[in-house]
Amino acid sequence: MYHFIVNPNARSGLGKSTWNLIEKELIRREVDYQAYETKYQKHATKIARKITETDGIHQLVVLGGDGTINEVINGIYDLDKVCLGYIPIGSSNDFARGFHLPKEPLEALGYILDTPSYAFMDVGYITYKENKKRRFAVSAGIGFDAAVCHEVVVSRLKKFFNKLGLGKLAYTGVAFSQIIKSRPTTMTITVDGIRHRYENVLFATVMNHPYEGGGFKFCPKADSTDGELDVIIAANISKLRFLTLLPLAFKGYHTFAKGIYLLKGKTVEIVSDCPLPVHTDGEPIFLQRELFATLEPKKLKVAQNK
Numbered sequence: 001m002y003h004f005i006v007n008p009n010a011r012s013g014l015g016k017s018t019w020n021l022i023e024k025e026l027i028r029r030e031v032d033y034q035a036y037e038t039k040y041q042k043h044a045t046k047i048a049r050k051i052t053e054t055d056g057i058h059q060l061v062v063l064g065g066d067g068t069i070n071e072v073i074n075g076i077y078d079l080d081k082v083c084l085g086y087i088p089i090g091s092s093n094d095f096a097r098g099f100h101l102p103k104e105p106l107e108a109l110g111y112i113l114d115t116p117s118y119a120f121m122d123v124g125y126i127t128y129k130e131n132k133k134r135r136f137a138v139s140a141g142i143g144f145d146a147a148v149c150h151e152v153v154v155s156r157l158k159k160f161f162n163k164l165g166l167g168k169l170a171y172t173g174v175a176f177s178q179i180i181k182s183r184p185t186t187m188t189i190t191v192d193g194i195r196h197r198y199e200n201v202l203f204a205t206v207m208n209h210p211y212e213g214g215g216f217k218f219c220p221k222a223d224s225t226d227g228e229l230d231v232i233i234a235a236n237i238s239k240l241r242f243l244t245l246l247p248l249a250f251k252g253y254h255t256f257a258k259g260i261y262l263l264k265g266k267t268v269e270i271v272s273d274c275p276l277p278v279h280t281d282g283e284p285i286f287l288q289r290e291l292f293a294t295l296e297p298k299k300l301k302v303a304q305n306k
């Protein structure tokens with residue numbers, strides 16, 4: 001049986017209408033399914049936990065954005081007892097990009113029901129303050145990129161742009177204001193025991209997939225099945241220069257620029273001189289000074305387009 005976890009609110013209500021379309025198709029095809037609509041923040045975590053704490057292998061399908069994916073993977077009880085399908089309808093969709101999943105919902109459903117090719121995905125997690133833990137599928141970052149996520153959540157811009165079908169523009173607009181406000185700081189970043197110190201850091205992000213922030217290919221070589229995390233650090237780079245690099249980052253052409261550093265490893269410890277916003281898959285975790293990122297020992301089976 002397929003368990004569909006649906007965020008009706010994703011992309012300002014598009015979730016609900018997309019689900020109606022999907023459900024008609026499930027009925028037409030006589031698919032055995034059960035649907036659960038999220039009613040509030042973190043509800044998807046509770047739903048996923050309830051389904052997966054029972055015995056057996058569980059087929060979960062998420063209909064929502066990267067935020068809902070993040071909530072669901074945080075609820076999964078035993079990662080290797082789950083097979084995850086995804087119908088992307090969020091505004092950033094970086095998880096879907098990583099697996100080349102189609103945006104068209106019925107086509108995406110086809111990849112789950114008809115042609116199941118699976119990736120065995122690494123699942124990252126960070127620990128921070130007093131051993132709090134949060135998993136991530138796409139990325140976890142500290143500094144500018146997390147500040148953008150925080151601001152997008154609290155401002156009304158995303159709702160407004162989503163209504164126009166231009167959700168990504170909300171991130172672009174907020175990125176401009178946040179870059180002006182951001183205060184670069186010193187960070188010590190230790191990857192697999194090797195210590196690096198960077199001055200004037202705008203942000204440091206640990207990535208499982210190549211894309212974050214709605215299509216920025218920040219770590220072009222990130223491979224969510226290679227058992228390692230990729231790290232991008234933007235340091236000692238003027239704000240203006242960074243802004244000119246952002247369009248190049250859509251194609252991953254920013255990596256040769258001065259001030260962009262890429263690292264790779266199994267464990268990443270980040271210590272910032274001052275507290276900065278943190279995010280996992282675009283979901284804010286308020287101000288932190290230190291975080292530790294690594295991978296879960298078990299992988300997650302994900303339906304992909306290959």
Ligand SMILES: Nc1ncnc2c1ncn2[C@@H]1O[C@H](COP(=O)(O)OP(=O)(O)OP(=O)(O)O)[C@@H](O)[C@H]1O
Pocket residue numbers: 007008009010011012038039040041042043063064065066067068069071089090091092093094282283
């Ligand atoms: N019924 C609901 N009402 C309000 N918020 C909800 C509800 N269900 C889920 N949420 C919250 O919606 C947030 C965003 O969801 P989601 O990521 O699916 O869509 P999105 O923000 O449109 O897409 P993206 O993250 O790709 O930009 C999550 O933080 C989740 O907690």
